Amino acid sequence: LVLTQSPGTLSLSPGEGATLSCRASQTVNSVYLAWYQQKTGQAPRLLIYGASTRATGIPDRFSGSGSGTDFTLSISRLEPEDSAMYYCQQYGTTPLTFGGGTKVGIK
Amino acid sequence: QVHLVQSGADVKKPGASVKISCNVSGYNFSQYSIHWVRQAPGHGLDWVGWISDGIVFPQYSLSFRDRLTITWDTPTSTAYMELSSLTSEDTAIYYCARGVNDTVSTHFDYWGQGTLVSVSS
Numbered sequence: 001l002v003l004t005q006s007p008g009t010l011s012l013s014p015g016e017g018a019t020l021s022c023r024a025s026q027t028v029n030s031v032y033l034a035w036y037q038q039k040t041g042q043a044p045r046l047l048i049y050g051a052s053t054r055a056t057g058i059p060d061r062f063s064g065s066g067s068g069t070d071f072t073l074s075i076s077r078l079e080p081e082d083s084a085m086y087y088c089q090q091y092g093t094t095p096l097t098f099g100g101g102t103k104v105g106i107k
Numbered sequence: 108q109v110h111l112v113q114s115g116a117d118v119k120k121p122g123a124s125v126k127i128s129c130n131v132s133g134y135n136f137s138q139y140s141i142h143w144v145r146q147a148p149g150h151g152l153d154w155v156g157w158i159s160d161g162i163v164f165p166q167y168s169l170s171f172r173d174r175l176t177i178t179w180d181t182p183t184s185t186a187y188m189e190l191s192s193l194t195s196e197d198t199a200i201y202y203c204a205r206g207v208n209d210t211v212s213t214h215f216d217y218w219g220q221g222t223l224v225s226v227s228s
Contacts, residue, residue, distance in 0.1 A: 034214035043202055043218035055216065087152055091212050095168045096154040
């Protein structure tokens with residue numbers, strides 16, 4: 001099951017909103033879709049699971065939505081600390097797979 | 108608190124094997140799983156395989172199946188990932204991550220700090 005993320009790169013200003021897309025090659029049960037944030041030199045951090053449930057400690061500026069083959073991670077009111085790579089992951093089918101990532105840069 | 112602490116960086120020659128450890132603490136392992144994910148330099152995340160207390164045979168990604176062994180040592184609460192017949196394409200950071208249940212269908216809520224494995228002649 002291939003996950004394709006778009007765009008590859010986003011460059012936005014603080015305070016703006018970001019919309020990241022994750023498209024699956026076949027239907028994903030929305031219960032089994034997660035999003036991670038990875039900053040340079042760090043391990044990934046869980047943001048969203050079950051397509052739309054925020055992980056513990058994740059601010060409500062981050063939200064997930066979608067179903068079937070199309071999923072979205074939205075980040076509102078961007079802050080400099082949001083500069084990172086963002087990956088989606090499906091865990092309904094083995095092998096578990098990740099998308100190629102979207103790089104979000106803050107101007 | 109939950110902690111996953113991995114062994115340090117390693118340098119190997121092509122054809123050799125590497126064994127990475129992941130010591131976990133702060134939770135009851137029997138209710139969760141440990142997965143391994145690797146990230147080649149400048150690349151994304153690839154799932155390698157997993158283990159939990161209740162399964163007899165760990166499950167591996169087909170990309171690694173013949174070269175990979177994942178084990179769990181209960182007395183020390185440590186998971187191990189051993190990869191053999193290394194090539195330069197195995198150069199990567201290897202992460203252990205906690206699955207939120209004891210099945211393969213899980214996301215990962217805690218991650219180790221990563222272990223860099225460099226394969227070079």
